[in-house]
Amino acid sequence: MAWSGRLSLTPPTLADVAERAGVSRQTVSNAVNNPELLRPDTLARVQDAIEELGYSPNRAARNLRTRASHLIGLKFNQAQEGTANAAMDRFVHSVVETAGESGYHILLFAGTTDDPLGGYDDLLRSTAVDAFIVTDTYLGNPQAAWLTSRRAPFVAFGRPWDNPEATHAWVDVDGAAGAELATNHLLDKGHTRIAWIGWRKDSFIGEDRRSGWTRAMHARDLPTTGLASRVEDTVASGREAASVLLDEARPSAFVCASDTLAMGVLHALGDRGIHWGQDIAVVGFDDSQVAQVVPGGLTSVRQPLEEVAVELVKALEGLLSTPPVAGPGVLLSPTLAVRLSSG
Amino acid sequence: MAWSGRLSLTPPTLADVAERAGVSRQTVSNAVNNPELLRPDTLARVQDAIEELGYSPNRAARNLRTRASHLIGLKFNQAQEGTANAAMDRFVHSVVETAGESGYHILLFAGTTDDPLGGYDDLLRSTAVDAFIVTDTYLGNPQAAWLTSRRAPFVAFGRPWDNPEATHAWVDVDGAAGAELATNHLLDKGHTRIAWIGWRKDSFIGEDRRSGWTRAMHARDLPTTGLASRVEDTVASGREAASVLLDEARPSAFVCASDTLAMGVLHALGDRGIHWGQDIAVVGFDDSQVAQVVPGGLTSVRQPLEEVAVELVKALEGLLSTPPVAGPGVLLSPTLAVRLSSG
DNA sequence: CCTCGCCATTGGATCGATCAAGAGGGAGGG
DNA sequence: CCCTCCCTCTTGATCGATCCAATGGCGAGG
Numbered sequence: 001m002a003w004s005g006r007l008s009l010t011p012p013t014l015a016d017v018a019e020r021a022g023v024s025r026q027t028v029s030n031a032v033n034n035p036e037l038l039r040p041d042t043l044a045r046v047q048d049a050i051e052e053l054g055y056s057p058n059r060a061a062r063n064l065r066t067r068a069s070h071l072i073g074l075k076f077n078q079a080q081e082g083t084a085n086a087a088m089d090r091f092v093h094s095v096v097e098t099a100g101e102s103g104y105h106i107l108l109f110a111g112t113t114d115d116p117l118g119g120y121d122d123l124l125r126s127t128a129v130d131a132f133i134v135t136d137t138y139l140g141n142p143q144a145a146w147l148t149s150r151r152a153p154f155v156a157f158g159r160p161w162d163n164p165e166a167t168h169a170w171v172d173v174d175g176a177a178g179a180e181l182a183t184n185h186l187l188d189k190g191h192t193r194i195a196w197i198g199w200r201k202d203s204f205i206g207e208d209r210r211s212g213w214t215r216a217m218h219a220r221d222l223p224t225t226g227l228a229s230r231v232e233d234t235v236a237s238g239r240e241a242a243s244v245l246l247d248e249a250r251p252s253a254f255v256c257a258s259d260t261l262a263m264g265v266l267h268a269l270g271d272r273g274i275h276w277g278q279d280i281a282v283v284g285f286d287d288s289q290v291a292q293v294v295p296g297g298l299t300s301v302r303q304p305l306e307e308v309a310v311e312l313v314k315a316l317e318g319l320l321s322t323p324p325v326a327g328p329g330v331l332l333s334p335t336l337a338v339r340l341s342s343g
Numbered sequence: 344m345a346w347s348g349r350l351s352l353t354p355p356t357l358a359d360v361a362e363r364a365g366v367s368r369q370t371v372s373n374a375v376n377n378p379e380l381l382r383p384d385t386l387a388r389v390q391d392a393i394e395e396l397g398y399s400p401n402r403a404a405r406n407l408r409t410r411a412s413h414l415i416g417l418k419f420n421q422a423q424e425g426t427a428n429a430a431m432d433r434f435v436h437s438v439v440e441t442a443g444e445s446g447y448h449i450l451l452f453a454g455t456t457d458d459p460l461g462g463y464d465d466l467l468r469s470t471a472v473d474a475f476i477v478t479d480t481y482l483g484n485p486q487a488a489w490l491t492s493r494r495a496p497f498v499a500f501g502r503p504w505d506n507p508e509a510t511h512a513w514v515d516v517d518g519a520a521g522a523e524l525a526t527n528h529l530l531d532k533g534h535t536r537i538a539w540i541g542w543r544k545d546s547f548i549g550e551d552r553r554s555g556w557t558r559a560m561h562a563r564d565l566p567t568t569g570l571a572s573r574v575e576d577t578v579a580s581g582r583e584a585a586s587v588l589l590d591e592a593r594p595s596a597f598v599c600a601s602d603t604l605a606m607g608v609l610h611a612l613g614d615r616g617i618h619w620g621q622d623i624a625v626v627g628f629d630d631s632q633v634a635q636v637v638p639g640g641l642t643s644v645r646q647p648l649e650e651v652a653v654e655l656v657k658a659l660e661g662l663l664s665t666p667p668v669a670g671p672g673v674l675l676s677p678t679l680a681v682r683l684s685s686g
Numbered sequence: 687c688c689t690c691g692c693c694a695t696t697g698g699a700t701c702g703a704t705c706a707a708g709a710g711g712g713a714g715g716g
Numbered sequence: 717c718c719c720t721c722c723c724t725c726t727t728g729a730t731c732g733a734t735c736c737a738a739t740g741g742c743g744a745g746g
Binding site: 009 | 399402404407410414419420421424426427431432433435440443448449450451452453462466468469470494578606609610613631632635636637638
C-alpha cells in the first residue's frame with residue numbers, strides 16, 4: 001500500500017526492502033521464496049518491511065532469472081454465432097480460477113480457424129508463456145503434433161483421436177458415457193424408440209458420443225437402425241433431421257450430440273404442435289445456457305469442466321516441475337442435468 | 344525455426360544474432376525496434392540472421408528494461424448459471440483479437456464477487472500488466488475509484504454511473520438508445536401497449552435502458568403507467584412479471600432489459616398457450632446465443648462488442664503512450680437483431 | 687589534402703530479481 | 717581447548733534485453 005502515496009512512481013524493489021530491514025537482498029528473496037531458511041525473528045523483520053513498503057517482486061526480473069513466466073497460454077475460441085455451445089465461458093472461468101490457485105495466470109491469444117498454429121510460435125519463442133492449454137483437438141488439428149515437435153509443454157483438453165501413439169498429457173470427458181447416461185435415462189422412463197442426431201461421420205467426438213447411444217440401446221436389445229442421423233452442428237440441420245426421423249422412424253425420444261441440435265429438434269416438434277417433454281422427450285449435450293433457460297428446460301449432458309480444469313492444471317504442474325512428470329490421459333465422466341424436456 | 348532442432352534448449356539471444364550477423368547487440372536491437380536507423384544492407388544482413396536462428400526477443404528481459412509487459416489485465420467474470428447473458432464470451436474474443444493487433448495480450452485473472460479488488464492489487468504491484476480493462480461497473484463497485492487512486496492505467500467498459508466527476512477513460516453502449524430502438528421497432532409494427540420488464544431500481548444500467556422505452560412511448564404520446572415492472576434478472580422473475588402484466592395491463596408487446604427476462608416472458612406466454620411472435624411480440628436485450636437459437640428466434644438488442652473492443656484498445660494505447668493521452672468517454676449505439684419473436 | 691560534421695554502429699551500464707558460493711558464529715564432539 | 721559442522725546470512729555474478737554516451741567511417745567543404 002505504502003508506495004502508492006509516495007512521489008516516486010517506481011514500486012519498491014527487493015533492495016529497498018533489504019535496506020529497510022537491515023538485511024541483504026538474498027535474505028529478502030529467501031523470505032519470499034524459502035521462508036523456512038530464515039530465523040523466525042529475521043523473517044518477521046523482513047516481512048514487516050515488505051508490508052510497510054508494499055513490496056511485491058517484479059515479475060519481469062523474476063521471469064528473466066528463473067526462465068519461467070508463470071503464464072499459461074490459451075487460445076480463445078469464440079463460440080459460433082447461432083449455436084448453443086457456450087462451454088468456453090464456463091471452461092475458461094474454471095481454468096482461470098484453478099490456475100490462479102497454483103500461482104499461474106492465463107494469457108489469452110487470438111486464433112483464426114484457418115491458421116491453427118498462429119500465435120503459438122511467437123509466444124513460445126519469446127518465452128512469454130511456460131506452457132499451453134490446447135482445446136480444439138478436432139480431426140487433423142496439427143497443434144498437438146507441432147507443439148510436441150517443438151518440445152513445448154502443453155496439456156490438451158481432448159483426446160488425441162487421430163494419433164493413439166501421442167504421448168502428451170490430456171484430459172477429456174467421456175462422451176460415450178454421457179450419451180449412454182442420457183439414453184439410459186430415457187430408457188428408464190419407458191422409451192424404446194430413441195433416435196440419435198449427431199455430427200458428421202468424420203467427427204471423432206461425434207462418433208464417440210454416438211457409440212454411447214448405440215451401447216445403451218443394444219444393452220437392452222433394442223434396434224438402432226434407421227434411428228440415427230448425422231448432420232452439421234446447426235439448429236437448422238437438427239430441425240431438418242428431426243423432421244425426417246419423425247416421419248420415417250417415429251421415435252418417442254431424441255438424444256442429440258449437442259444442445260444446438262436439440263434446439264433444432266424442439267423447433268421441429270413445435271412446427272408440428274407436438275409438446276416436447278410430454279409427448280416426445282429430448283436430451284441435449286453440453287448443458288449450455290440455452291438448455292438452462294429455454295421454457296421448461298432442456299435435459300442435457302453436463303461436462304464436469306471444473307474438474308477438467310483441475311486435472312489440466314495438475315498435469316501442467318507435473319510437466320513444469322523438475323524433473324517433468326508426464327501424466328497419462330485422464331478421462332472424466334459427465335453428469336446429466338435433468339429438466340422437463342425429458343418428461 | 345532453426346533452434347528447435349538444436350541440442351541446446353535455450354533459444355537464441357540477441358547476442359547470438361549479433362555474432363552471426365557480424366554486428367553489435369545494439370544494432371540487432373535497432374533492427375527489431377527501429378529498422379529505419381539502419382543502413383539497408385546492414386538491416387538485411389541482420390534480418391537474415393534473425394530468420395536463420397529463429398530469434399525472437401525474450402519478453403522477460405525486454406519487460407524488465409522497458410518497464411512494460413504489453414499485457415492487459417482482465418478479470419474474467421463467469422456468466423451466471425441459469426441466465427442468458429453470454430456477452431462475456433463475445434466481448435473477450437473481440438478484446439483479445441483487437442489487443443493482439445496492437446501487440447498486446449490479455450492476462451486473465453479470477454474474480455470473486457465478494458472481493459472486487461482481489462487480484463488487481465497483486466498484478467499491479469508486481470508490474471505484471473501495463474493496464475486493466477474493467478468490465479463490471481455496477482453500482483458501488485470500488486474498482487474504478489481504487490485504480491484511480493493507485494494511478495493505475497485502466498479503461499472501463501461501462502460508464503461511471505455513480506461518479507460523474509470520474510475522469511478515467513470509458514467506453515459504453517447506449518442502453519437507452521437500444522431500448523428506444525426496440526420500442527420503436529414495435530411501435531412501427533402497430534403496437535401501442537408495450538410493456539417494460541427491467542431490473543430493480545438500483546441498477547443504473549437498468550434505469551438507463553428503461554428510459555429509452557419511456558422516451559419512445561412518450562414521443563408518440565402513449566402512456567407507460569402500469570406497463571412497467573422491475574425485477575431480479577432471472578427467468579423466473581421475468582415469467583412472473585410477465586404473468587402479472589398480462590393480467591393487469593394487457594400489453595401486446597414486451598421489451599425486456601435482458602434476454603434472460605425475455606425468456607421468462609416466452610415462458611409465461613407458453614403457459615397460457617399464447618403464440619409469441621404472432622399474438623404477442625417480445626424483444627430482449629444482449630443478443631445472446633439463447634436469442635439466436637430459441638425456435639423462431641428472439642428479437643434482441645445487440646451490443647457492438649467488436650467496436651467496444653476497438654475503442655477500449657484505442658483508449659488504452661492513448662493511456663500507455665508517452666505522454667499519456669486521456670480520451671473522454673465513448674458512447675456507442677447498439678443495433679437490433681430482428682427475429683420472429685417480434686412478428 | 688585536411689578538417690568538420692553527421693550518421694551508423696559500438697561498448698558499457700542498467701533494469702530487479704535469483705543462483706552460486708562464501709563468510710561468520712555458535713554448538714557439539716574429540 | 718580446538719576443530720568441524722551446521723545454520724544463517726552476505727556478496728558477486730548472471731539472466732537478455734534496452735538505454736546512454738561515445739566511437740568510428742564517410743562525404744562535403746575549405
